[in-house]
Amino acid sequence: MGRMTQSPRKRPTSFDVAHLAGVSQSTVSRALAGSPSITEATRNRVMAAAAELDYLVDERAARLRRGTTSTLAVVVLRRPEDTVRSANPFYQELLYSVCEAAATRQLDTLVSLQSDDGDLSGRYVEQGQADGLVVIGSPTNVRAWEYFHELEADTSYDSPDTIGHAAYWGTPHEDMRWVRADNATGGRLAVRHLTDAGYRSIAYAGSDGNVQQQFRERHEGYLAEMADRGLAPRMIAVDQDSSREDQGRAAADAVLAAGDVDAMFVACDRMALGVLDRLSGLGTNVPGDIGVVGFDGMGAGRFSNPPLSTIEPDLAAAGKMLVDAAIDGVAQADGVRVPVRYVARSSVRSE
Amino acid sequence: MGRMTQSPRKRPTSFDVAHLAGVSQSTVSRALAGSPSITEATRNRVMAAAAELDYLVDERAARLRRGTTSTLAVVVLRRPEDTVRSANPFYQELLYSVCEAAATRQLDTLVSLQSDDGDLSGRYVEQGQADGLVVIGSPTNVRAWEYFHELEADTSYDSPDTIGHAAYWGTPHEDMRWVRADNATGGRLAVRHLTDAGYRSIAYAGSDGNVQQQFRERHEGYLAEMADRGLAPRMIAVDQDSSREDQGRAAADAVLAAGDVDAMFVACDRMALGVLDRLSGLGTNVPGDIGVVGFDGMGAGRFSNPPLSTIEPDLAAAGKMLVDAAIDGVAQADGVRVPVRYVARSSVRSE
DNA sequence: CTGAAAGCGCTTACAG
DNA sequence: CTGAAAGCGCTTACAG
Numbered sequence: 001m002g003r004m005t006q007s008p009r010k011r012p013t014s015f016d017v018a019h020l021a022g023v024s025q026s027t028v029s030r031a032l033a034g035s036p037s038i039t040e041a042t043r044n045r046v047m048a049a050a051a052e053l054d055y056l057v058d059e060r061a062a063r064l065r066r067g068t069t070s071t072l073a074v075v076v077l078r079r080p081e082d083t084v085r086s087a088n089p090f091y092q093e094l095l096y097s098v099c100e101a102a103a104t105r106q107l108d109t110l111v112s113l114q115s116d117d118g119d120l121s122g123r124y125v126e127q128g129q130a131d132g133l134v135v136i137g138s139p140t141n142v143r144a145w146e147y148f149h150e151l152e153a154d155t156s157y158d159s160p161d162t163i164g165h166a167a168y169w170g171t172p173h174e175d176m177r178w179v180r181a182d183n184a185t186g187g188r189l190a191v192r193h194l195t196d197a198g199y200r201s202i203a204y205a206g207s208d209g210n211v212q213q214q215f216r217e218r219h220e221g222y223l224a225e226m227a228d229r230g231l232a233p234r235m236i237a238v239d240q241d242s243s244r245e246d247q248g249r250a251a252a253d254a255v256l257a258a259g260d261v262d263a264m265f266v267a268c269d270r271m272a273l274g275v276l277d278r279l280s281g282l283g284t285n286v287p288g289d290i291g292v293v294g295f296d297g298m299g300a301g302r303f304s305n306p307p308l309s310t311i312e313p314d315l316a317a318a319g320k321m322l323v324d325a326a327i328d329g330v331a332q333a334d335g336v337r338v339p340v341r342y343v344a345r346s347s348v349r350s351e
Numbered sequence: 352m353g354r355m356t357q358s359p360r361k362r363p364t365s366f367d368v369a370h371l372a373g374v375s376q377s378t379v380s381r382a383l384a385g386s387p388s389i390t391e392a393t394r395n396r397v398m399a400a401a402a403e404l405d406y407l408v409d410e411r412a413a414r415l416r417r418g419t420t421s422t423l424a425v426v427v428l429r430r431p432e433d434t435v436r437s438a439n440p441f442y443q444e445l446l447y448s449v450c451e452a453a454a455t456r457q458l459d460t461l462v463s464l465q466s467d468d469g470d471l472s473g474r475y476v477e478q479g480q481a482d483g484l485v486v487i488g489s490p491t492n493v494r495a496w497e498y499f500h501e502l503e504a505d506t507s508y509d510s511p512d513t514i515g516h517a518a519y520w521g522t523p524h525e526d527m528r529w530v531r532a533d534n535a536t537g538g539r540l541a542v543r544h545l546t547d548a549g550y551r552s553i554a555y556a557g558s559d560g561n562v563q564q565q566f567r568e569r570h571e572g573y574l575a576e577m578a579d580r581g582l583a584p585r586m587i588a589v590d591q592d593s594s595r596e597d598q599g600r601a602a603a604d605a606v607l608a609a610g611d612v613d614a615m616f617v618a619c620d621r622m623a624l625g626v627l628d629r630l631s632g633l634g635t636n637v638p639g640d641i642g643v644v645g646f647d648g649m650g651a652g653r654f655s656n657p658p659l660s661t662i663e664p665d666l667a668a669a670g671k672m673l674v675d676a677a678i679d680g681v682a683q684a685d686g687v688r689v690p691v692r693y694v695a696r697s698s699v700r701s702e
Numbered sequence: 703c704t705g706a707a708a709g710c711g712c713t714t715a716c717a718g
Numbered sequence: 719c720t721g722a723a724a725g726c727g728c729t730t731a732c733a734g
Contacts, residue, residue, distance in 0.1 A: 060415040061711035305656030412727035
C-alpha cells in the first residue's frame with residue numbers, strides 16, 4: 001500500500017497547485033472546474049501540476065462556497081427487530097434502484113437506516129448535506145412517518161439553491177409527496193388474467209382492516225374488476241399479527257376449508273409464497289385446482305413451487321420517480337403512481 | 352407544506368442564533384456542540400434561540416473546519432447489464448448490512464453504484480467526503496478492481512484525521528484489505544452434513560477454472576473434507592458463459608447422466624436453484640434420490656422446491672467487519688474471514 | 703465561563 | 719484571460 005512506501009504528508013490545496021503551476025489560486029479553481037475563460041495552455045499546466053501533487057478538490061469547501069451538494073439523502077425505515085436476512089427484500093431493491101436513479105443524475109446518495117425506536121433524522125437538506133430527500137418505508141413505521149410528516153410542516157425557510165424537496169414511499173399520510181405502485185391497476189390485472197385463464201371463484205387474501213393503504217388499494221382494484229365482470233368477490237381475511245408467510249398458510253387453509261374457491265389474488269408475494277408452501281404441502285394442485293397470483297415481483301417467486309405469477313411494480317421507474325420528485329419536485333401536490341405489469345408464471349393455468 | 356404558509360427566508364446561521372440569544376457566535380457553537388465549559392443557563396438560552404429560528408449546523412462548514420466527515424463511502428460494483436431485478440440480491444443485502452453496521456457507529460453512508468463500463472471513482476476520503484471506503488463487488492468486475500488496486504498504491508498523502516482506510520469485498524487482488532466468507536469451511540460443512548445424512552457419492556458443481564476465487568475456496572474445502580473422510584471427489588464443471596440458473600440446470604443433467612451421484616454441493620445458491628428446478632422438472636426426488644446443498648443463504652431458498660439447504664455467511668458480521676476494517680484498519684495486511692453456518696432445509700435428508 | 707479573531711479550502715464577483 | 723480579495727459558516731486556539 002502506498003502509504004508504506006512514502007512518508008505521509010499533508011493533503012495539497014489549490015494554493016499548492018497554483019504555486020507549482022505558476023498561476024494564481026483562482027486560476028487553478030477555474031481551470032479545474034472547466035471554466036471556458038481559461039486558456040488551453042494554462043489549463044494544461046494546472047492539470048499537470050494537480051496530477052503531480054495528486055490534488056483533488058475538497059468537496060466540503062467547494063460545496064460550502066457553492067451552496068449545493070450534488071447529493072441525495074435517502075432514509076430507509078426499518079423495523080427494529082429485522083435483520084438483513086429477515087427484512088423484506090423489496091425495500092432493499094427499492095433502495096438500490098433509488099441509488100441507480102440518483103447515479104444517472106450524477107448524484108451521490110447519502111443513505112441512512114433508521115428505525116421507529118431509534119433516533120430519527122431527516123434534515124439533511126437543512127444541514128447542507130443533501131439537495132433532496134427520499135424516504136422509503138412501510139406504513140407500519142408509525143412514529144417515523146409522524147416525524148417526517150411534521151418535518152414537512154416545520155421547514156420554514158428555503159435553502160438558496162434548493163427548495164428542500166422530498167419524496168416518500170410508504171407514507172400513510174396523503175398530504176406528503178408520495179410515490180406508490182399502481183395498486184388498483186395491479187388488482188384489476190390479477191383478476192383479468194385469472195378470469196382469462198378460466199378461473200371464476202376468485203378470492204382476495206389479505207387484511208380486511210385499513211392498516212395497509214397499499215393492500216386496500218389492491219383490494220379495491222380487485223373488487224372493481226370483479227364487479228365489471230359480474231363475479232362475486234370473496235375475502236379471505238388474515239390475522240394481522242403473524243408473519244406474512246404464516247398469513248399465507250392460514251389463507252390457504254381457509255380457502256381449502258371453503259371448498260368452492262378456485263383462485264386467489266394474494267396481497268403480497270411473501271404471503272403468496274406461504275400460500276404455495278401450504279398448498280403444495282397438502283398436495284393441492286396449483287394451478288390445476290387453485291390458481292395463485294401475488295404482488296411485488298419478488299425474486300423468490302421465480303423458484304417457488306410452482307413459480308409464482310405476480311404483479312410486478314417497475315422498480316427502476318419507482319427509483320427514478322422518487323429521485324425526480326425529490327430533486328425537481330412535481331406538479332401535483334400529492335403523489336405519483338409507479339406502473340405495474342403482470343408476470344405470468346406457472347401458478348396460473350396458461351390462458 | 353410549510354413553505355406555502357410562510358414566505359421563504361434565508362437559512363439562519365450561528366450568528367443569527369447568537370444575536371437572538373444575546374451571546375457571541377463562539378458561544379453558540381460551543382453550546383450546541385455540548386462543550387462542558389458552557390453554563391447550563393447559557394446553553395438553555397442558546398438552545399431556545401436555535402429552536403426558535405429552526406437553526407441547524409451547516410455540516411459542510413463544520414466538517415471543513417473540523418477536518419472529519421462522520422461518513423463512510425460505499426462503492427457497489429454492478430454489472431452494466433444488470434437491472435435491480437436481475438442483479439444478485441446478495442450484494443444488495445451486503446450493502447444493506449454495511450449501512451446497518453455504519454449506522455451503529457453513528458456514521459452516515461455515502462453510496463455510489465459504479466460499473467465496469469462507466470466512470471469509476473473511489474477518492475471520497477481525499478475529497479473530504481468520507482473517513483473511509485468500502486467497496487463491494489464480484490471478482491468479475493475486472494476493470495473496476497484494477498482501478499481500486501491502483502488507487503491503493505497511488506495514495507501518497509494522509510488526511511490529518513484519518514488514514515484513508517479502505518476494505519474490499521470481492522476483490523481478486525490478494526494485497527488489498529479484503530473481507531471474505533469463510534468459503535473453505537463452508538465447503539467442509541456441506542460435505543460433513545451430506546455424509547452425516549448418509550450420502551456417499553458427493554459431487555461438486557461449479558466452475559473448474561480459476562475465475563472465481565470464492566468458488567475455488569469452496570471447492571478446496573469440499574476436496575479437503577472429502578479426503579478426510581476417504582471419499583472420492585467428483586467435479587461437475589459448468590459452462591462459464593451461461594446464467595447461474597442455467598449452469599445449475601446443466602449440472603443437474605450431468606449428474607443424472609452420470610447415474611451414480613447421490614448428492615451435490617453447488618457453488619452458489621442461484622446455481623443450486625437451477626439444479627432444483629431441473630431436478631423437480633424431471634421428477635427426480637430431492638432429497639431422496641439426490642441431496643443438494645448450496646452456498647449464500649439466499650432468501651429464495653426458503654421457498655424453492657424443495658427448500659434449499661445452504662451454507663450461509665453471517666451478513667451482519669460481514670457488514671461490521673467491512674466497516675471496522677475501513678474505519679479502524681486491521682492488524683493484518685490482508686484480509687479477514689466472515690463466519691458461515693449450515694442451514695438445514697429439506698433438500699438434504701434429515702440426519 | 704465567554705468573546706474576538708483566525709482559518710478550514712474553496713468559488714466567484716470585481717477589476718484590469 | 720487572469721489575479722487579488724471577499725466570504726461561504728463553521729470550530730477552536732488564544733485571551734481574559
